[in-house]
Amino acid sequence: MTADTAVHLFEETFGGRPSGVWSAPGRVNLIGEHTDYNAGLCLPIALPHRTYAALAPREDRLLRVVSAQGDGVVEVSLDDVAAGRPAGWAAYVAGVPWSLERAGRTVTGVDVAVDGGVPLGAGLSSSAALECAVAIAVSDLCGLDLSTSHEGRVTLAAACVEAENVVAQAPTGGMDQSAALLAEQGHALLLDCRDHTTRQVPFDLDGHDLALLVVDTRAEHQLVDGQYAERRASCERAAQELGVASLREIAGDTLEDRLTTLSSDLLRRRARHVVTEIARVEAACVALEAEDYRTLGRLFLESHASMRDDFEISVPELDTAVSAATAAGALGARMTGGGFGGSAIALLPRDEVDGARRAVERAFAMHGFTGPESFVVTAEGPAARDL
Ligand code: GLA
Numbered sequence: 001m002t003a004d005t006a007v008h009l010f011e012e013t014f015g016g017r018p019s020g021v022w023s024a025p026g027r028v029n030l031i032g033e034h035t036d037y038n039a040g041l042c043l044p045i046a047l048p049h050r051t052y053a054a055l056a057p058r059e060d061r062l063l064r065v066v067s068a069q070g071d072g073v074v075e076v077s078l079d080d081v082a083a084g085r086p087a088g089w090a091a092y093v094a095g096v097p098w099s100l101e102r103a104g105r106t107v108t109g110v111d112v113a114v115d116g117g118v119p120l121g122a123g124l125s126s127s128a129a130l131e132c133a134v135a136i137a138v139s140d141l142c143g144l145d146l147s148t149s150h151e152g153r154v155t156l157a158a159a160c161v162e163a164e165n166v167v168a169q170a171p172t173g174g175m176d177q178s179a180a181l182l183a184e185q186g187h188a189l190l191l192d193c194r195d196h197t198t199r200q201v202p203f204d205l206d207g208h209d210l211a212l213l214v215v216d217t218r219a220e221h222q223l224v225d226g227q228y229a230e231r232r233a234s235c236e237r238a239a240q241e242l243g244v245a246s247l248r249e250i251a252g253d254t255l256e257d258r259l260t261t262l263s264s265d266l267l268r269r270r271a272r273h274v275v276t277e278i279a280r281v282e283a284a285c286v287a288l289e290a291e292d293y294r295t296l297g298r299l300f301l302e303s304h305a306s307m308r309d310d311f312e313i314s315v316p317e318l319d320t321a322v323s324a325a326t327a328a329g330a331l332g333a334r335m336t337g338g339g340f341g342g343s344a345i346a347l348l349p350r351d352e353v354d355g356a357r358r359a360v361e362r363a364f365a366m367h368g369f370t371g372p373e374s375f376v377v378t379a380e381g382p383a384a385r386d387l
Contacts, residue, residue: 123342
């Protein structure tokens with residue numbers, strides 16, 4: 001997956017050279033799951049895996065899109081982009097200039113060739129990587145000047161979220177797009193989804209002989225099916241019953257008292273996950289700043305238990321990955337991302353990585369699960385122009 005492959009695909013499909021190539025990373029969230037749409041906190045890192053997009057502007061309003069991972073060219077006029085149109089992966093591309101235009105920016109049609117290096121369906125935000133690569137490209141090509149400042153990138157992230165929520169019809173919360181546009185190398189991005197402020201938190205595993213292992217369980221997850229939307233609706237209902245604008249407003253120390261007023265045990269458990277998870281993000285930042293990776297590991301495990309038992313978004317493959325990695329020496333492990341499949345992460349002493357990998361593979365084989373893919377990741381940089 002390189003910039004050159006995207007150029008080659010562009011030339012083969014559209015003829016002529018693209019004006020440039022832009023790329024954006026996938027992410028793993030260290031901690032803070034399903035907190036973004038509750039005005040809470042989350043702590044993602046940008047992955048070394050990137051999606052590349054080669055683009056050239058057009059004189060008309062046509063969008064032509066091709067992907068090395070798709071089949072054939074999708075063509076749509078900017079005037080025809082709407083909720084659910086175009087369908088499929090092209091929505092994540094076409095939705096971006098559409099949203100920027102709705103926000104009053106002047107954009108043109110573009111030809112786009114994509115080569116995606118973020119594993120699909122693994123819960124690592126391949127869709128946000130695609131949106132964000134296109135967003136900085138369109139900004140640069142149309143002279144919008146949004147890629148060079150923090151504020152500009154926040155504006156681009158909002159356009160990508162609108163593209164995903166409206167055009168692709170996935171009711172996601174915005175963490176992934178901020179990670180892809182704002183996370184910096186060697187850092188995790190603390191994202192406050194109430195006031196949209198961010199802070200770079202040092203994440204130096206090398207200096208502590210640690211490694212972060214991602215286990216893609218290959219139990220495929222889908223954010224456009226009903227489960228994610230159901231969790232989001234439950235949180236909104238809980239906030240409404242509690243008389244607060246969002247679950248962020250419920251403080252940890254009064255939690256159990258406040259939760260008893262909710263109308264069902266289900267809502268109590270959903271709300272408890274969100275409120276305790278936000279507190280765990282705060283504790284994780286304190287731990288990272290103190291270089292206390294043992295505490296970070298413990299918080300990973302508490303987070304996983306909360307997602308498994310209270311929020312009910314784990315699956316047997318994720319639980320197996322977490323317990324096998326922990327038994328094999330991980331300081332902590334947890335599922336990451338939206339859930340219902342996708343990936344787990346494990347924080348490991350560097351020399352325990354191979355053993356943990358083998359232990360996870362053995363545990364999957366024993367349960368009769370499809371073999372997982374696992375790889376070590378580092379915190380890398382945000383969306384940028386490559387060529
Ligand atoms: C998905 C969504 C994010 C976030 C996570 C869960 O990745 O795209 O907005 O809600 O799930 O933390």
